[in-house]
Amino acid sequence: MTSGMVIIGAGECGVRAAFALRENGHEGSITLIGAEKHLPYERPPLSKDAMISQEHPAPKTIASKDQFLGQNIGFLADTAVTGIDRKAKKVVFANGNSLAYDKVLLATGAVPRALPLAVESRHCAYLRSYDDALAIRARFQPGANIAIIGGGFIGLELAASARKRGASVSVLETQTRVLMRGVPEEIAKIIAARHAKEGVHLRCGIGLSGISDNDACATITLANGESLTADLIVIGIGATPVTALAEAAGLAIGNGIIVNEHLQTDDPAIFAAGDCCDFPLSIYGGRRVRLEAWRNAQEQGTLAARNMLGLAEPHLSVPWFWSDQYDLGLQVAGLADEGSTIIRRDLGDDAFILFHLASDGRLVAASGIGPGNAVARDIRLAEMLIARRAYPDPAHLAASDIKLKSLLAA
Structure with a gap:
C-alpha cells in the first residue's frame, strides 16, 4: 500500500479529521485505525441515552460503512497499533504488519483514571x-x-x-x-x-x-x-490521555502529547488532536491545556487535517462544553478559572449566566444553567465576545434588558 495519511484513533476527532482531509482536497490514501470492533460512535450518549433508553441501545455511529466507502477512506476496526517507526515513516501493528505514512494524526483520546x-x-x-x-x-x-x-x-x-x-x-x-x-x-x-x-x-x-x-x-x-x-x-475520577505510542516514539509529553498552535508535535510529520493532546490557547496567552470535550474533538480534527495538508492555521477556538443533568442544561464557554470577578445575569425561568472577568476587565468565560437549552443562545454570544477579547461594561452584562448581541456590535 502506498504511503498517505494515517489516523490512529477512530473517535470523534479521528473521524472528523478523515473526512476533513477529503473536504480539503486530499486525493491520496487515508487510513483510519480504531481499536474497537464497532464502527466509530459518539461517546457523550454513553452516560445518558445509552443508560436510560427503553430499547436495547445501539451505538450512535459517527459515520457508516457507506460513508467511508463513498469518500474512499480505509477504516481498520479492532486493530492495535504497537509502534511508530519515525525513521522509516511507518506505523506497526500488533500482528507485525506495518503501514507507511506521509503524515500521522494521533487521535488516541483518553481513558478513565x-x-x-x-x-x-x-x-x-x-x-x-x-x-x-x-x-x-x-x-x-x-x-x-x-x-x-x-x-x-x-x-x-x-x-x-x-x-x-x-x-x-x-x-x-x-x-x-x-x-x-x-x-x-x-x-x-x-x-x-x-x-x-x-x-x-x-x-x-x-x-x-x-x-x-x-x-x-x-x-x-x-x-x-x-x-x-x-x-x-x-x-469516574477523571481521565488520563493515551500517550504510550507517542512516548515510545520519542515525542514530547506533558499533560498529553505536546503540540504547537498548529497541533503539530516535535516531529513535523506527526500531529495530535482531541483528548490526548496538550496544546496552547492563544486567547489565554498561550496557556497550555488539555480539553476533554466533544466540540473540541471535532474542531481539532478539522484543524489537524487542514494543517496536515500544509495550511499552518493556528488553533483559535474558545473552549466550550455542556452537560445535561435531569432537566437542567449546563454550558460553559472559556476557562472560568481565568476570571477574578463574577457578574450574574438572570434570564428568567430559573436560568442565569455568570460572566467571568479577568482583573483587567476582559471577559474570559461564561457559565450558565437553566431548564433545557435556556442558556444556549446567550452562552454562544458570550463565546463570541470572549473570542473578540472584549471588555464589556459589567453593568451591561448584568442587565437582562440589554441584549448581548448589542455588546457584540459595540
Whole structure:
C-alpha cells in the first residue's frame, strides 16, 4: 500500500479529521485505525441515552460503512497499533504488519483514571466504551445499590441515569463539592440540590480508605471509619490521555502529547488532536491545556487535517462544553478559572449566566444553567465576545434588558 495519511484513533476527532482531509482536497490514501470492533460512535450518549433508553441501545455511529466507502477512506476496526517507526515513516501493528505514512494524526483520546483502591474489586466498573456502557446499564436495576466515586460530569450524569432506572445511588466525592473543576460553586450547588431532590445521596469532602469484596457486593470504607455497601461501584475520577505510542516514539509529553498552535508535535510529520493532546490557547496567552470535550474533538480534527495538508492555521477556538443533568442544561464557554470577578445575569425561568472577568476587565468565560437549552443562545454570544477579547461594561452584562448581541456590535 502506498504511503498517505494515517489516523490512529477512530473517535470523534479521528473521524472528523478523515473526512476533513477529503473536504480539503486530499486525493491520496487515508487510513483510519480504531481499536474497537464497532464502527466509530459518539461517546457523550454513553452516560445518558445509552443508560436510560427503553430499547436495547445501539451505538450512535459517527459515520457508516457507506460513508467511508463513498469518500474512499480505509477504516481498520479492532486493530492495535504497537509502534511508530519515525525513521522509516511507518506505523506497526500488533500482528507485525506495518503501514507507511506521509503524515500521522494521533487521535488516541483518553481513558478513565484508575483508582488504586479498586484494583482487586470485581464489583467496580469504568465507563469508556459502548461495551462498558452495556455492562453498567445491566446493573442499573430497580432496587440495586449503586455507588459512584467521583462528582464530576460523568459521575453525576451516571447518577441521574441510575436513578431514572430505579436504582439507589450514592455519589462519593473527596473534594468539598461536586464539579470542582471548571464550574462555579453557585452553579454546582444548584446541580447538587437537583440530584438530592431526585434521591441521590451526595457525600463530599470525605476520603476513601478501602474497598473490599464479598460474593454479592462490595464494601467501601471511608476515611472517617464509616462504610457503605454497593452492588456496583462506578469510578469516574477523571481521565488520563493515551500517550504510550507517542512516548515510545520519542515525542514530547506533558499533560498529553505536546503540540504547537498548529497541533503539530516535535516531529513535523506527526500531529495530535482531541483528548490526548496538550496544546496552547492563544486567547489565554498561550496557556497550555488539555480539553476533554466533544466540540473540541471535532474542531481539532478539522484543524489537524487542514494543517496536515500544509495550511499552518493556528488553533483559535474558545473552549466550550455542556452537560445535561435531569432537566437542567449546563454550558460553559472559556476557562472560568481565568476570571477574578463574577457578574450574574438572570434570564428568567430559573436560568442565569455568570460572566467571568479577568482583573483587567476582559471577559474570559461564561457559565450558565437553566431548564433545557435556556442558556444556549446567550452562552454562544458570550463565546463570541470572549473570542473578540472584549471588555464589556459589567453593568451591561448584568442587565437582562440589554441584549448581548448589542455588546457584540459595540
